[in-house]
Amino acid sequence: MELERRGRRRVVVTGLGVVSCAGIGLDAFFEGLNGPAPEGERRVRDFDPSPWFDLKQSRRADRFQQFAVAAAQMALEDGGHPEPDPARAGVVIGTGVGGLETLEGQIKVLQEKGPRRVSPFLVPMMMANAGAASVSMRFGWHGPCETVVTACAAGTQSIAAAYRLIAYGRCDLVVGGGAEAAMTPVAMAAFSNMTALSTSGESRPFDVRRDGFVMGEGAGALLLEELGHARARGAHIYAEMLGSGSTADAHHITAPAPGGAGALACMQFALEDAGLSPADITHVNAHGTSTPLNDLAEAEALEKLFGSESPPVTSLKGVTGHSLGAAGALEAVAASLTIERRLIPPTVGLEQLDPEIHLDLVTGGPAPFEEGALLSNSFGFGGHNGTIVLSSFSE
Amino acid sequence: MTRVDNEAAFEKFKECAVEVLQVPAEKITPAASFAGDLEADSLEVVELVMALEEAFDITVEESELEGVETIGQAFELVTSKL
Numbered sequence: 001m002e003l004e005r006r007g008r009r010r011v012v013v014t015g016l017g018v019v020s021c022a023g024i025g026l027d028a029f030f031e032g033l034n035g036p037a038p039e040g041e042r043r044v045r046d047f048d049p050s051p052w053f054d055l056k057q058s059r060r061a062d063r064f065q066q067f068a069v070a071a072a073q074m075a076l077e078d079g080g081h082p083e084p085d086p087a088r089a090g091v092v093i094g095t096g097v098g099g100l101e102t103l104e105g106q107i108k109v110l111q112e113k114g115p116r117r118v119s120p121f122l123v124p125m126m127m128a129n130a131g132a133a134s135v136s137m138r139f140g141w142h143g144p145c146e147t148v149v150t151a152c153a154a155g156t157q158s159i160a161a162a163y164r165l166i167a168y169g170r171c172d173l174v175v176g177g178g179a180e181a182a183m184t185p186v187a188m189a190a191f192s193n194m195t196a197l198s199t200s201g202e203s204r205p206f207d208v209r210r211d212g213f214v215m216g217e218g219a220g221a222l223l224l225e226e227l228g229h230a231r232a233r234g235a236h237i238y239a240e241m242l243g244s245g246s247t248a249d250a251h252h253i254t255a256p257a258p259g260g261a262g263a264l265a266c267m268q269f270a271l272e273d274a275g276l277s278p279a280d281i282t283h284v285n286a287h288g289t290s291t292p293l294n295d296l297a298e299a300e301a302l303e304k305l306f307g308s309e310s311p312p313v314t315s316l317k318g319v320t321g322h323s324l325g326a327a328g329a330l331e332a333v334a335a336s337l338t339i340e341r342r343l344i345p346p347t348v349g350l351e352q353l354d355p356e357i358h359l360d361l362v363t364g365g366p367a368p369f370e371e372g373a374l375l376s377n378s379f380g381f382g383g384h385n386g387t388i389v390l391s392s393f394s395e
Numbered sequence: 396m397t398r399v400d401n402e403a404a405f406e407k408f409k410e411c412a413v414e415v416l417q418v419p420a421e422k423i424t425p426a427a428s429f430a431g432d433l434e435a436d437s438l439e440v441v442e443l444v445m446a447l448e449e450a451f452d453i454t455v456e457e458s459e460l461e462g463v464e465t466i467g468q469a470f471e472l473v474t475s476k477l
Binding site for chain 2: 054055113117119121124
C-alpha cells in the first residue's frame, strides 16, 4: 500500500456526529442537505443540550462548547463506543471564534454591574479550546487535546491534524471536528459591516446573483481510527482518509489570492499527500460560501486543477449557511456520508450558474457518487487554506 | 436578628444556592459541604457568593471565604454582615 510504503498508518472514519440547522444526527442532517433551505438565519433552532448535559453542566458550557460535546459524543456512539487506550486517544476540535456569546454577555455584566459581578466561568467558557477540553474530559482521553483556530478553515484543518496524529503513530483514535456558535449581535454586525454577509439573506453558492454568505452555526465530529484498531473491534468503516493539504495565501487578511492561487496549491498538496492525481478525484465538496470573491477564486482553482474534466462539485452552504470554524467539519461529515450512501447532496440555492464559472455543479437534487476519492475544501480569513482527501474504503 | 428574620434569610440564601449550584433545595442544609455533598468547586462557590452579595446587598472579600466549606459557614458569613 502506497501510504504504508511512506511510513504512514492507514486511517479510517468509523463514527460521525453532527449538530446543524439542517438537522441534528446523521439521517436528519443528510436529508436536510437536499433542501429546501431553511428560511432566514441558519441557527440551530431549539437546540436542547439535555441529552448531553445536566442543568448544571449546561450553565457552565458556552453554546459552541455544547455543540462540540454533542457532536463528539454522537460520533463516539455512532462508532460503537470504542474503548481505546486513553493515552493513545486524542481530540482536535477547532473553532473560528470560541465562546463569543458568553463573552458578550459578561461585557454587559461588567458595564451594568461592575467588575465584581463578572462570572468566574467566563474564561473557561470563552476560550477557543473549551470545546476540545470538554470532550477530552467527557471521554477521559489523555492523548493530545488541541484546538486549531484558523477562522473558516478550522474544521477542516482540525480533521487534518487528527489524521496526522494517527497516521504518524501517536494515537490510535482521535475525534476531529469543529464547533461554532458565534451568531451574536456584535459578530453579526461586524460581519455585516465588512460586507461579507448576504444582504438578500439568500445563500446561493456559485450563482450569478450571490451576494455574500448567510451566517450559520453548529458542530461536526469525525471519529478517526487506525485501520488495524478499527478492524480488531469490528468497527463500521465509512471511508478512508488519505491525506490533506494546507497553505497560506500570504496575500490579504480577508480577500482570497487572485486566481485562487492559494486554494489551488492547497489542493495540489493534498493530492500529493494522498498519492493521487486529479483524475482519481470523483467529487469535490467545495467551500462555496456564496460570496462573490470566494466562489470565483475557488472555481478558478478547481478549473486549473481539473481542466475541462471537472468532477461533480457541490456546496452545502445553500442549506447550512456558513458556520465558520464548524463548516469544514459539517462538510467532512457530509462527505463521509456521500461515500457511504453514494449520494452527493445538491448545491441548494444555485439556480443560475455564474457564466464565469465552468464547473460541473450538482443542482436540483442529489447526484450519484462514483466510487473514488473526494476533496473537501475550506478557506479562512487570514488566507488559511485547508483540503482533506477522503475515499471509499477498500482492503 | 429575630428567629423569623433568620429563617427568611436562610430561605433567600437557599434560593441563591439552588439557582447557582443546580441542586435540589433539600440538599441545602447547614451541614452540607460544598466540595463533598454539593459537588461544587471553588469557582462555583465564588459564583454563589456573587449571587449572595447581590441578593443581600453585602460585600464579601475573597479573604473572608477562606475556611468556608459548608452551607452553614457561608450563611453565618452572610448574616454577620446584615
